[in-house]
Amino acid sequence: MKKIREYMEEEIRQAFLEAGYEAEYGKVTLSNRPDLCEYQCNGAMAGAKAFRKAPIKIAQEVAERLKDSRWLKEVSVAPPGFLNLTLKEESLAEYLGRMQREDLGLTQVEEPQTILVDYGGPNVAKPLHVGHLRSAIIGESVKRMSRKMGHRVLGDIHLGDWGYQMGLIITELKQRQPQLPYFQEGADDFPEEAPFTIGELEEIYPTASQKAKEDEAYREEALEATKQLQYGHKGYLAIWQHIMKVSTADLKKNYDRLKVSFDLWRGESDAQKDIPDMVSWLKKEGLAHMDQGALVIDVAEDTDTKEVPPCMIQKSDGASLYGTTDLATLIQREREFQPDQVVYVVDKRQELHFVQVFRAAKKTGIVGEDTKLSFLGFGTMNGKDGKPFKTREGGVMRLEYLIQEIADNMYEKISANRTVSEEEGRETAKLVGLAAIKYGDLSNQASKDYIFDVDRFTSFEGNTGPYILYTIVRIKSILARYEEAGGNLDQPVILPPAGDSEKELMLQAARYSEVMEGAAQELAPHKICAYIFELSNSFNRFYHDTRILGEEDAAKKESYIGLLCLTRQILEECIDVLGFEAPERM
Template identity: 55%
Template sequence: MKMIEDLISDILKGAFMRCNYDSVYGKVTLSNRPDLCQFQCNGCLRAAKEYHKSPQVIAEEVMTQLGDVSCFKKLEYVKPGFINISVDDGLILEYINDMANDISFGCEKRGTGTTIVIDYGGANVAKPLHIGHLRPAIIGESIKRIGKFLGYTVLGDVHLGDWGLQIGLIITEMKRRFPDLVYFDSNYEGEYPKEPPFNISELEEIYPMASNISKSDSEYLKEAKKNTYLFQKGHKGYIALWKHILNVSIDDLKKNYDMLNVHFDLWKKESDVQGYIPDIIEDLKNKGVAYISDGALVVDVKKDTDKKEMPPCILVKSDGATLYGTTDLATIYERNKSYDPNEIIYIVDKRQELYFEQIFRCARKSNLVSEGTKLTYLGFGTMNGKDGKPFKTRDGNVMRLENLINELIKIVYDRVKEYDISTKEAKEISRKVGLAALKYGDLSNQLSKDYIFDIERFTSFEGNTGPYILYTVVRIKSILEKYYRIEGDLNDKDVSIISPTGESERKLMLKLTLFNQIVTNSFIEYAPNKICQYIYELSNEFNKFYNNNKIITEKNIKKQRSWIKLIILVKDILVNGLDLLGIEVPDRM
């Protein structure tokens, strides 16, 4: 289905053309003054400059062409150059009835044939997820879901860090603690144990201790770097330990991501692309793209148009070591080779903007990616405490993501447990509501902006919050259950939504027609916050309608059935919108 704005725009564009004006001036938008009209066209003001006429003359000419258009209830010229439009209820009714009978609620599968890879994990093995991993995970998951809903082939990649110094540090600390393990015996020829010599709790204790020691003990750090080198060169015992680290870490990461309702299509790792690096480096040398500077191999990526300093992209350091950038270039190459994507999106902290600009320019200059592949960097802002500083625990440490989730769930559980429900159900409701509070509180903000993490506000059942949206859905479910108990199931294919009898009903219907537009724009603009704002406004319109009408006791059967079908559509749109945000809905609250 076309967006309703486009349907109305097409009519206005035809009128502009019949008056010998460019059709571009017939573009219609939703009115920013809903008290005056539903839609507005601002083209007369801009056309006046090109055609050297007054906006009013152009508007009157155009409106004359629209006099017999049945779908318009009211057309009015307003200075300095607007055409205010209110449409006939019939147009809205036809639109929302079509939405109600469409599995995608009118959203076109505009992404068919387009492949997108989204890099939105960034977790490292052997390290627990902390709150810094929250934003990329839930933003990326939402953009991926929206894209898939619109028909795009979207592959979400966790892109695990598993090849750096942290592996050498763990090996060093394990060797210090357990020198007799077979992994450290250079004469060992047998099969290495299938069971790891540590569990996730022990592994998560080993790495930070090793990291702290290395900061003050230069010999320890030197040993860790040596072990990293040996591991990367294929030391059998160290490779066996690394595989244990991977298995234990990935199992735990999947558990935590599942808790967030975040699911990756690809569990690729830095190690997966290491085999490409030697050939890429050699190719860039042969092409003359890479050259030696102060002992390091670099690629110059600056442009004549740059207004700020753009350092070269370093591929190999003077000591022979490759960097994260080298791995990221190889990853772009591997993604291009394996999936031939139309776009690769990186969702990363906004402080890494310069780094990704270097990487993208280097990939382009080196022909590591197809010319038609779009490389997109989405830099997200930080989650701050009420003091305006990055959110931390009371003792000043970075909070583990699992602990933050559990804290939110407990806050909700302390409220829910007072209801007359089982402990099991209370815990399940608390889990869904707590995660909704966390994810909606984050996603409702513009991606690039910093925001204040306010637990009290996010968990409130009032205002622009996740729990408020969930409560609205549960309220509709309750109304429908009452109706079904009294009247039986509604055969909604034989029922149509009929003309509104009040303004709150009309506004609710109009808000429903915007779903297609909101979902499409939220994907084009990488802006899940647009869906948050929409479902919040839709919830408000529903609650106004509900307070103005007695649905269950309505005596007019045709009107009552129309209302039931209407609120089913509202429920389905809200549930679908929440699902695009990665938020689950409880059966009751």
């Protein structure tokens, strides 16, 4: 189904052609002066230079040919040559009727792509903290938006599960329990149960990390343990498997609380088996060369305005680096999935690293020229002091504590506003609290830093998740009362709008497919947030201006109900893509 703007564009392009100009000048956009018109076309200004004619004359000639428009009620010309466009109410109502019948007017892509979204990126053996929030929330919404448009999408957590941190844990465990079979020479029969709980594991790692900073001998032992693990030490591999099992179980529990899921639970370890062959191949083909003892790939380009260092594949001591693992991971992904696009949702401060990796992958042919590698870098989540968000004590807050704190905050507000059972109140608070967290993050452009303001994000007023949910619940309440009175919600016919607030709501609803498609193409969930905030505002103005259930004209009341059903459906589709849902009541 075409977008409503495209129907208008067809007519205006034809009008430009009939007036003797190029059709390309007939581009239609939302009005930047909604007090004057609903849409606008600025093509006359662009055509003025090419045709050496005053833009207002061109605009007048085009407007003259739109008098019998199927879609436009009014076309006016404003200096120096703007075409101000107002939609016909009948055509708008007809378009919304088609949206009711045709999946809200959303047309999925004709050629679905395979897209792999790399997000999450936590290190095992550590609890999730607020620093993991943005990658999880943004990545999940990107995955859902792309699926909504019909693409085949795989989400990969890409665990940090290989390297020095494992050597630290093994070393500390060996010091505490040297009698364990993992540390006995020649042992190859190991317990199925881990010798530690997740709580103990989370204490072991920081303890070991601190010891390594203070004791060089301890650090050397940890480095040796890391090396032995990577060379296949049976006991150390058994410990590593225990760490993975205990950690991933805890990670899944915490990501479930965020309503974030992954199709692939892969990690750095999965790419290790491809590294030796990759390094040999790069050397053999002359794609990498030695530089001061290290193996590197030159990735600098003549057009660079800043220095882009070579992508280092192997250090002088033979050790691999993050770039090595990332390239090997791309080899694995090409072999298994042949993705058309790989999206990396990571801290924007890693941009240079990914520039190096992307260029190295293209230069070596690890991925083809048609494979799109996208870097979606996000900014930091800060406290009110402008510094990275911390606990009151100054430490990094665990993610589960933040989620619980917001849920408790919402429970207090919900309980204060109405009488609900504790069970219902707690469940509602979880839903609203999650909306507060996710919307608070996603409403900001991903690349920008933002202030995590608990009081503002949990407010039921303003541009917040709770406000969006409150709007949906209000619509649900009206529809429920309509049904209780004997009304039928099975696609009521939507009539042309009779008032300004009704038409404004209908115009906002008609934009759904264009917003969803644009946000998915640009990997920009903040655009969906901006849209549903505007849609919610439009509904609430309509609600305050209109006696919906009190309307005596049955056809008009049914039309109102149809518009409410459509608005609720659009809002629910949008928040599902953003990764949260609305309760039945608040």
